Amino acid sequence: MKYRPRLTERENDIIQKDRALQKECKAMGIPMKDVDHYWHKGKHFSLHVKNKGVSPEELRDDIIKAMDKHSPSYKKIQRTKSENGHLLVIDPADIHIGKLSSSFETGEDYDSQIAVKRVKKGVQGILQKSNGFKIDKILFVGGNDILHIDTPKRVTTAGTPQDTHGMWYDNFLTAKKLYVDILETLISVADVHFVYNPSNHDYMSGFMLSDSIQSWFRKCKNITFDCSIAHRKGFMYGQNLIGTTHGDGAKLADLPLIMANEFSKEWAETKHRYVYTHHIHHKSSKDYHGITVESLRSPSGTDSWHHRNGYGIGGVKAVEGFIHSKEHGQVARLTHIF
Numbered sequence: 175m176k177y178r179p180r181l182t183e184r185e186n187d188i189i190q191k192d193r194a195l196q197k198e199c200k201a202m203g204i205p206m207k208d209v210d211h212y213w214h215k216g217k218h219f220s221l222h223v224k225n226k227g228v229s230p231e232e233l234r235d236d237i238i239k240a241m242d243k244h245s246p247s248y249k250k251i252q253r254t255k256s257e258n259g260h261l262l263v264i265d266p267a268d269i270h271i272g273k274l275s276s277s278f279e280t281g282e283d284y285d286s287q288i289a290v291k292r293v294k295k296g297v298q299g300i301l302q303k304s305n306g307f308k309i310d311k312i313l314f315v316g317g318n319d320i321l322h323i324d325t326p327k328r329v330t331t332a333g334t335p336q337d338t339h340g341m342w343y344d345n346f347l348t349a350k351k352l353y354v355d356i357l358e359t360l361i362s363v364a365d366v367h368f369v370y371n372p373s374n375h376d377y378m379s380g381f382m383l384s385d386s387i388q389s390w391f392r393k394c395k396n397i398t399f400d401c402s403i404a405h406r407k408g409f410m411y412g413q414n415l416i417g418t419t420h421g422d423g424a425k426l427a428d429l430p431l432i433m434a435n436e437f438s439k440e441w442a443e444t445k446h447r448y449v450y451t452h453h454i455h456h457k458s459s460k461d462y463h464g465i466t467v468e469s470l471r472s473p474s475g476t477d478s479w480h481h482r483n484g485y486g487i488g489g490v491k492a493v494e495g496f497i498h499s500k501e502h503g504q505v506a507r508l509t510h511i512f
Contacts, residue, residue: 284475296493412500
């Protein structure tokens with residue numbers, strides 16, 4: 175009988191792993207010669223297959239083709255410019271999708287479904303109230319605590335616990351559908367500019383939401399976007415400079431000088447200047463030197479903490495809009511009250 179040297183423990187381990195790799199490659203339909211290296215523990219495998227000559231550019235093109243299949247197309251609406259047109263600003267502020275308010279404690283109910291219904295009714299109400307004006311451009315202000323929480327732990331970006339309704343992913347998709355539905359409606363009225371304001375409840379998820387909306391409409395020629403993470407945005411319309419910010423950062427009294435510095439070119443070329451702020455859920459408006467700073471109402475309900483501390487009790491719940499003339503600035507305020 176031929177003598178066979180006894181295998182060492184290491185050699186036996188290599189043979190066993192080789193057999194396991196053969197079995198895994200057969201199951202996956204991958205030739206063993208194409209496996210560059212692998213990791214194996216128990217029943218778990220991770221295979222790294224050799225590059226078969228696919229360049230980064232080819233990979234990029236494949237990804238773009240795959241995205242094209244899932245990105246809706248919108249037929250461009252041809253519109254003629256009007257010298258007598260107006261800008262319609264629609265600013266559904268502090269929606270807080272995912273907030274929970276119980277009438278048993280606070281006297282009013284509020285949840286994700288109520289939030290969506292209110293905002294849709296509010297936007298339709300603003301459109302109806304603007305019928306007497308020729309609208310040739312719409313500025314839609316997004317962000318501003320569109321979502322109530324920023325993590326699966328049901329807390330804000332800073333970690334403050336919240337009373338919530340629904341799972342974080344359901345609320346994200348609810349907010350996405352709400353924005354898509356509203357923007358599709360607005361595009362049928364006039365060309366739209368979407369501006370995103372980062373906010374304190376959803377600093378991270380709100381940014382990703384706005385980016386997903388921009389991606390959704392990337393084939394639409396009747397809408398433009400400003401979805402940067404900048405805390406203050408500026409938009410020019412005729413002789414108007416319209417700034418927007420959430421309102422949780424710079425003090426309101428400092429905004430005029432900040433706007434004059436951050437948007438110095440636009441400031442110099444305009445006569446009517448405004449900053450629309452959010453965050454405080456109630457109306458305030460003040461004229462400063464060369465600019466008006468105005469805070470907007472919210473359609474969202476009062477949760478347990480705010481009610482217990484006496485904030486927002488009896489406050490007006492609303493979606494607000496504004497009409498701007500190219501030459502004369504803000505000529506109308508539109509409010510849809512709930």
